[in-house]
Amino acid sequence: MADQSTARNLESWRLGSCEELNELRESILASRDPAGQEIVVCHGTGCVANGSPKVAQALNSALQAANRETRVMPGIKKTGCHGFCSRGPLVIVNPYGYFYQKVGPRDAEDIVELSILQEKPVQRLLYKDPQSGEPILSEKEIPFYKLQQRSVLRNIGKIDPTDITDTIAAGGYQALAKALTSMTPEQVVEEVERSGLRGRGGAGFPTGRKWRSALAAVEKKGRPIYVVVNGDEGDPGAFMDRTIMEGDPHAVLEGLILGAYALGAQQGYLYVRAEYPLAIRHLENAMAQARELGLLGENILDTGFSFDARINKGAGAFVCGESTALFTSIEGKPGNPRPKYVRSVEEGLWGRPTVLNNVETWANVPLIVDKGADWYAGLGVADNTGTKVFSLVGKVNNVGLVEVPMGISLGRIIEDIGGGVPGGEPFKAVQTGGPSGGCIPYSLKDTPVDFDSLAEVGSMMGSGGMIVMDSRDCVVDISRYFLRFLEEESCGKCIPCRLGLVRMRKMLDTFSAGEGTPQDIEDLVSLSQAVKDGSLCALGGSAPNPVLTTLKYFRDEYMAHIQNHECPAGVCKDLITYFIDPKLCTGCGVCARQCPQGCISGEDKEPHVIDAGHCIRCGICLESCKFGAVRVEPGVFVQGAFPGEAVKA
Amino acid sequence: MISHELRIDEITERYPASPEYLIFMLQDIQKSYGYIPPEAMDLICEQTGVPASQAYSVATFYQSFRLTPQGEHTIKVCLGTACHLKGGQRIMDELKRRLQVEPGETTPDMKFTYTSVNCVGACALAPVMVIDDQYYPSITVRKLEKQLKALSRE
Numbered sequence: 001m002a003d004q005s006t007a008r009n010l011e012s013w014r015l016g017s018c019e020e021l022n023e024l025r026e027s028i029l030a031s032r033d034p035a036g037q038e039i040v041v042c043h044g045t046g047c048v049a050n051g052s053p054k055v056a057q058a059l060n061s062a063l064q065a066a067n068r069e070t071r072v073m074p075g076i077k078k079t080g081c082h083g084f085c086s087r088g089p090l091v092i093v094n095p096y097g098y099f100y101q102k103v104g105p106r107d108a109e110d111i112v113e114l115s116i117l118q119e120k121p122v123q124r125l126l127y128k129d130p131q132s133g134e135p136i137l138s139e140k141e142i143p144f145y146k147l148q149q150r151s152v153l154r155n156i157g158k159i160d161p162t163d164i165t166d167t168i169a170a171g172g173y174q175a176l177a178k179a180l181t182s183m184t185p186e187q188v189v190e191e192v193e194r195s196g197l198r199g200r201g202g203a204g205f206p207t208g209r210k211w212r213s214a215l216a217a218v219e220k221k222g223r224p225i226y227v228v229v230n231g232d233e234g235d236p237g238a239f240m241d242r243t244i245m246e247g248d249p250h251a252v253l254e255g256l257i258l259g260a261y262a263l264g265a266q267q268g269y270l271y272v273r274a275e276y277p278l279a280i281r282h283l284e285n286a287m288a289q290a291r292e293l294g295l296l297g298e299n300i301l302d303t304g305f306s307f308d309a310r311i312n313k314g315a316g317a318f319v320c321g322e323s324t325a326l327f328t329s330i331e332g333k334p335g336n337p338r339p340k341y342v343r344s345v346e347e348g349l350w351g352r353p354t355v356l357n358n359v360e361t362w363a364n365v366p367l368i369v370d371k372g373a374d375w376y377a378g379l380g381v382a383d384n385t386g387t388k389v390f391s392l393v394g395k396v397n398n399v400g401l402v403e404v405p406m407g408i409s410l411g412r413i414i415e416d417i418g419g420g421v422p423g424g425e426p427f428k429a430v431q432t433g434g435p436s437g438g439c440i441p442y443s444l445k446d447t448p449v450d451f452d453s454l455a456e457v458g459s460m461m462g463s464g465g466m467i468v469m470d471s472r473d474c475v476v477d478i479s480r481y482f483l484r485f486l487e488e489e490s491c492g493k494c495i496p497c498r499l500g501l502v503r504m505r506k507m508l509d510t511f512s513a514g515e516g517t518p519q520d521i522e523d524l525v526s527l528s529q530a531v532k533d534g535s536l537c538a539l540g541g542s543a544p545n546p547v548l549t550t551l552k553y554f555r556d557e558y559m560a561h562i563q564n565h566e567c568p569a570g571v572c573k574d575l576i577t578y579f580i581d582p583k584l585c586t587g588c589g590v591c592a593r594q595c596p597q598g599c600i601s602g603e604d605k606e607p608h609v610i611d612a613g614h615c616i617r618c619g620i621c622l623e624s625c626k627f628g629a630v631r632v633e634p635g636v637f638v639q640g641a642f643p644g645e646a647v648k649a
Numbered sequence: 650m651i652s653h654e655l656r657i658d659e660i661t662e663r664y665p666a667s668p669e670y671l672i673f674m675l676q677d678i679q680k681s682y683g684y685i686p687p688e689a690m691d692l693i694c695e696q697t698g699v700p701a702s703q704a705y706s707v708a709t710f711y712q713s714f715r716l717t718p719q720g721e722h723t724i725k726v727c728l729g730t731a732c733h734l735k736g737g738q739r740i741m742d743e744l745k746r747r748l749q750v751e752p753g754e755t756t757p758d759m760k761f762t763y764t765s766v767n768c769v770g771a772c773a774l775a776p777v778m779v780i781d782d783q784y785y786p787s788i789t790v791r792k793l794e795k796q797l798k799a800l801s802r803e
Contacts, residue, residue: 046773049784085773236729239770274676274713275769277782315672316712318767332671333703334710393731393772400773431730467730481733485767491710594790596746619739620790 014294016302018177021168021295028169037116040092042157044081044243045278051104052089058108059091066112080247080282082157083401084144087127092157097138100125130397130419144398147417151379151387152363153403156247161282164289167250173295175370176254179261180303183369188262189215192365194373196385201230201321201358202433202462203538204384204451210345210355214263217346217353225353227265227309229256229362230326231272231279234318235434236485238465240389241359243401245272245279248363249286253309255362257296258369260307263355268309271326274316283311318489322537323348323356325491336493337537358463360389380406384450388461392418394468395427404449411445414468421470429469429553433462435482436542438549439475458549460542474571475550475557480508482546486539497540500531504547511558512572514565514636521558525551560634570632573617577637580621582607584629591621591630612637657689661696668699671707675714684715720755720762722800724780726788729768731775740776741765743790747797760801 015021041047041056056076063076082090087101093115100111100122107125114120126135127142139145159166167173179188193208218225229252233241245252256268272280287309290296298306317335319325325335327349348354364386368376377385384406390413393399397419404413414420414427421427429439432449438459440447447453451461469478483505492498507524510516528544535541551558560566567575580591580600585607592600592608599615602608607629610621622630660677664670671693678689685708694701708714724744728737741752744763748756755762771777774786780796 045769045771045784046786049771049774049777049786085771088773233770234767236733236768237731237772238768239772242770275766312672313676314711315676315714317710329672330669332667332669332697332699332707334707391772393775394734399731434730465730467734469734473734478730478734481730489767596743618742619736620743623736623739623789624791 496534
């Protein structure tokens with residue numbers, strides 16, 4: 001393991017000054033040959049699940065087999081997520097920059113033979129331009145990457161996150177050295193204030209202003225003050241923070257140490273979801289290595305400044321992403337939020353002044369300190385400076401992680417970077433901000449993506465999840481999904497959230513079953529408003545957003561459920577019928593064997609028929625048919641043949 | 650998979666005797682035993698000075714803690730938004746049909762426990778299933794059947 005050998009070497013390296021940090025960096029850079037060969041294998045969660053460890057292993061064996069005595073063995077570097085998850089496992093061969101996608105262990109020999117020995121690309125593994133079909137050699141030429149602006153993600157996919165020397169070579173801890181030697185804590189706060197950085201966790205509160213209020217609280221109440229990383233990325237469909245913690249853990253840590261310096265904190269906490277074991281491992285390892293080097297702990301870089309931090313693993317509660325709930329969880333209690341008559345910067349963890357920022361926010365701080373507030377404020381647009389990382393998922397061609405300057409339009413992210421919906425139809429809607437956000441229709445695709453514009457259309461930035469939906473996704477179903485999620489995750493402390501969400505979900509259940517009246521829709525709107533106004537914390541306060549936005553933009557679809565007893569998208573089980581298209585069915589019988597109800601019948605090699613009366617609409621036949629013969633039709637049909645001949649109930 | 654090599658007190662003694670370490674201890678016990686046995690709870694309460702009522706309130710508030718023994722294999726089906734859109738619920742329904750127990754429960758032969766989880770952050774692989782920490786991308790009913798058969802044969 002690279003981390004063990006590095007950790008051993010680090011012992012003798014404890015850095016006594018910023019000069020020593022620079023010397024170390026220079027010696028690391030000098031020991032590396034920029035023209036040297038290197039094979040980078042993505043080891044993010046996505047690529048690992050798709051088999052990248054086996055690819056790395058195969059590459060190693062292929063290298064050993066091909067090793068000709070004179071040739072120096074190129075290293076294999078395991079990096080964090082490159083972001084282009086739908087194309088994984090990803091392999092890059094440097095210094096040529098050849099970008100290979102969907103690589104399997106079987107491709108290893110060709111990569112070594114062609115790219116390492118002959119220095120040529122392996123044509124079949126290159127990404128092909130979807131329009132022209134032309135192969136593209138390197139990452140930066142691929143539209144998915146070309147249109148992005150990677151600043152927070154700059155190191156991810158390039159460095160080995162388990163090896164601090166890689167981080168230092170890439171410029172890590174330079175901002176810390178700069179702050180400790182040439183800036184006062186006050187100057188660091190000013191820099192963050194002037195940068196215009198707003199919290200990346202969702203609400204977009206100006207970070208500098210938060211820090212300033214914390215300092216005012218310290219003035220009143222004295223020390224200690226705590227700094228905390230919110231790594232409880234609970235929004236389903238979002239994995240920005242996971243990627244940052246896994247792929248560049250030192251960026252988060254350096255940001256936190258800078259914050260501690262600016263605010264005069266001696267103890268910090270990183271609260272990370274238990275569902276992210278790799279992120280926790282990489283952070284623990286990063287902290288251990290930083291301690292060895294004297295970048296964390298007592299007397300950092302011999303400047304007299306001391307700060308240490310520890311990781312608290314979450315235990316599975318969405319509400320713990322809320323600041324006050326997160327604090328009670330760190331204290332070892334159930335994560336119940338408290339009313340915020342007194343803000344958490346004044347009375348946070350252990351009742352002390354506390355600054356809680358999201359992972360991505362902290363990771364932006366070193367950039368601001370290093371490159372300056374003016375540079376940072378030049379990114380993005382006025383009042384929404386910098387870049388934002390989004391996880392682009394759902395019905396979109398290029399699923400993955402994208403970083404763009406604030407203010408870019410929704411359409412540009414989904415269509416140009418994401419490559420649009422598979423099949424080419426326009427997207428139906430996009431859900432931003434997770435369960436607390438809203439559903440934005442295609443007609444608003446020119447909406448700039450920034451905190452304020454998204455709020456104007458009824459959604460929110462949230463932490464950065466972007467879930468793309470197409471015509472096969474039902475808005476009633478998606479609202480119901482989010483409500484069920486929040487209903488389960490509600491801590492139960494306040495009534496509007498605890499009972500209101502259950503009631504709202506039950507109303508959606510009736511719509512989904514084709515029942516209810518238009519008056520019920522009005523009642524749902526008024527109940528939503530009550531939950532919004534009356535809930536204690538942001539979980540309940542924002543829970544009605546998906547319902548309210550879908551009602552605003554897709555009321556027709558709700559009406560189709562209630563009045564026509566139809567689910568136009570073909571999702572709500574009570575309002576659809578499965579058919580087998582006799583023209584496409586080959587009579588292979590796979591669906592009949594898979595059907596748990598045994599309600600598909602037909603002669604061998606003859607078109608089969610589904611008995612609609614016994615069908616439970618599980619969708620297994622649709623999933624198992626290789627010929628696209630199983631179709632879903634909106635509406636309930638009496639059992640029988642294909643629509644056209646069938647009789648509607 | 651689950652090792653009982655560590656005694657409960659060996660785990661609790663890793664941490665200072667303070668209420669703030671309650672969750673740390675519960676997590677380590679859960680990891681080692683697969684659930685939190687009542688005797689572990691007693692010992693943790695004694696050590697941290699947290700009343701049993703409060704310790705159980707913590708153990709039942711957070712979804713990752715289990716108070717009953719778990720099956721030999723834990724199957725988690727992701728129902729994050731991307732997985733929901735791509736048919737994660739279908740996999741849950743199929744598991745229920747095959748295992749004949751409710752989500753969160755364990756089969757009578759103590760072989761399988763299955764639950765849904767809210768997003769494992771691997772949305773590009775939707776729908777995702779995780780069996781004993783191994784991720785299975787783009788899971789279908791057929792792939793599930795294959796895995797269940799393989800695990801049952803063990």
